[in-house]
Amino acid sequence: xxxxxxxxxxxxxxxxxxxxxxxxxxxxxxxxxxxxxxxxxxxxxxxxxxxxxxxxxxxxxxxxxxxxxxxxxxxxxxxxxxxxxxxxxxxxxxxxxxxxxxxxxxxxxxxxxxxxxxxxxxxxxxxxxxxxxxxxxxxxxxxxxxxxxxxxxxxxxxxxxxxxxxxxxxxxxxxxxxxxxxxxxxxxxxxxxxxxxxxxxxxxxxxxxxxxxxxxxxxxxxxxxxxxxxxxxxxxxxxxxxxxxxxxxxxxxxxxxxxxxxxxxxxxxxxxxxxxxxxxxxxxxxxxxxxxxxxxxxxxxxxxxxxxxxxxxxxxxxxxxxxxxxxxxxxxxxxxxxxxxxxxxxxxxxxxxxxxxxxxxxxxxxxxxxxxxxxxxxxx
Ligand SMILES: Cc1cc2nc3c(=O)[nH]c(=O)nc-3n(C[C@H](O)[C@H](O)[C@H](O)COP(=O)(O)OP(=O)(O)OC[C@H]3O[C@@H](n4cnc5c(N)ncnc54)[C@H](O)[C@@H]3O)c2cc1C
Numbered sequence: 001x002x003x004x005x006x007x008x009x010x011x012x013x014x015x016x017x018x019x020x021x022x023x024x025x026x027x028x029x030x031x032x033x034x035x036x037x038x039x040x041x042x043x044x045x046x047x048x049x050x051x052x053x054x055x056x057x058x059x060x061x062x063x064x065x066x067x068x069x070x071x072x073x074x075x076x077x078x079x080x081x082x083x084x085x086x087x088x089x090x091x092x093x094x095x096x097x098x099x100x101x102x103x104x105x106x107x108x109x110x111x112x113x114x115x116x117x118x119x120x121x122x123x124x125x126x127x128x129x130x131x132x133x134x135x136x137x138x139x140x141x142x143x144x145x146x147x148x149x150x151x152x153x154x155x156x157x158x159x160x161x162x163x164x165x166x167x168x169x170x171x172x173x174x175x176x177x178x179x180x181x182x183x184x185x186x187x188x189x190x191x192x193x194x195x196x197x198x199x200x201x202x203x204x205x206x207x208x209x210x211x212x213x214x215x216x217x218x219x220x221x222x223x224x225x226x227x228x229x230x231x232x233x234x235x236x237x238x239x240x241x242x243x244x245x246x247x248x249x250x251x252x253x254x255x256x257x258x259x260x261x262x263x264x265x266x267x268x269x270x271x272x273x274x275x276x277x278x279x280x281x282x283x284x285x286x287x288x289x290x291x292x293x294x295x296x297x298x299x300x301x302x303x304x305x306x307x308x309x310x311x312x313x314x315x316x317x318x319x320x321x322x323x324x325x326x327x328x329x330x331x332x333x334x335x336x337x338x339x340x341x342x343x344x345x346x347x348x349x350x351x352x353x354x355x356x357x358x359x360x361x362x363x364x365x366x367x368x369x370x371x372x373x374x375x376x377x378x379x380x
Pocket of ligand 1 (some may be wrong): 126133157158362368372
């Protein structure tokens with residue numbers, strides 16, 4: 001494993017950072033958050049400059065980048081605006097990696113080139129009101145009727161559904177003995193009749209946010225199945241490693257942004273005749289944060305390398321998700337404390353990191369569930 005980024009990878013960092021300084025200023029981010037508006041201009045700029053094609057195969061218009069390239073991109077995006085990073089993550093994980101792994105030739109040729117050009121957006125509908133951590137207990141039914149499946153059910157927290165063209169919808173197609181069986185994933189056109197989307201009011205992640213989606217007698221074409229009928233649970237496992245990688249990279253980038261803000265404040269805010277960073281109570285917080293950031297960053301690159309080698313395990317993914325989420329939450333909290341009253345004011349960005357980071361230990365599998373996975377892998 002090589003911990004030194006290549007010249008090309010340093011170029012990804014530098015060129016993307018330069019672009020984002022232009023198209024994703026702190027003022028722009030604040031406005032998107034306050035007005036609950038998706039960062040469409042910044043997203044379009046990424047598309048125009050070819051960034052959305054970074055990890056796509058060359059035959060579909062991509063640059064053929066690696067999982068490490070993807071992690072670097074998500075880290076930089078997360079540093080500038082986490083929700084922009086999460087938009088890109090959803091498109092590349094669900095619209096590119098998942099479709100390439102499980103899609104038919106028609107689905108791949110129709111969707112992947114457009115995803116890589118930023119012309120299609122994707123989201124993921126798994127969680128339901130009665131199945132969160134116990135995700136495979138999902139009840140949304142898809143019943144085969146000739147050339148289509150009739151879908152009925154309710155999903156909660158489908159992030160970005162209102163700005164997506166397609167949703168990977170996880171449904172129950174067969175009532176079998178084991179709840180992980182009889183699950184089928186569909187690439188559902190989000191504009192189909194019978195789909196009702198309602199944005200949810202949330203503590204953070206307000207720019208794109210998340211939604212509740214009602215499916216009432218939605219006719220989903222039979223050729224919209226992603227992968228094999230009734231085998232959807234196993235299928236999703238093959239691309240969720242990219243979800244773990246992207247979320248962890250974006251959140252480590254966001255944590256670094258909170259840290260940088262707090263560090264600068266600690267150097268310039270004077271109390272009792274000296275910068276507050278000279279007080280050990282403050283400097284030790286920053287030292288702890290720096291250590292957490294370095295560990296998180298190293299873990300992200302290590303996991304990306306494991307994914308590239310096909311050696312990643314459920315235990316690796318859980319450790320990564322657990323550590324990067326908990327460290328982001330701690331760093332956002334400590335950074336806000338270092339800002340004092342300014343940290344609590346909406347005018348400064350620390351409150352946004354504090355609010356956004358709270359999702360990290362909940363979404364995509366809670367920290368408790370990650371600990372359960374690690375404990376099980378230890379034979380407990
Ligand atoms: C803003 C936001 C965005 C999201 N985006 C998406 C999305 O795009 N697509 C999607 O499908 N889902 C999404 N989710 C759903 C998310 O993955 C779930 O919220 C998460 O898995 C937890 O499920 P739950 O909220 O139902 O909590 P519950 O499962 O009800 O858990 C409640 C508490 O009990 C604990 N708990 C539950 N079971 C156990 C156990 N066995 N051992 C120990 N503790 C346990 C949990 O850790 C948690 O602390 C999103 C959620 C939010 C809030």
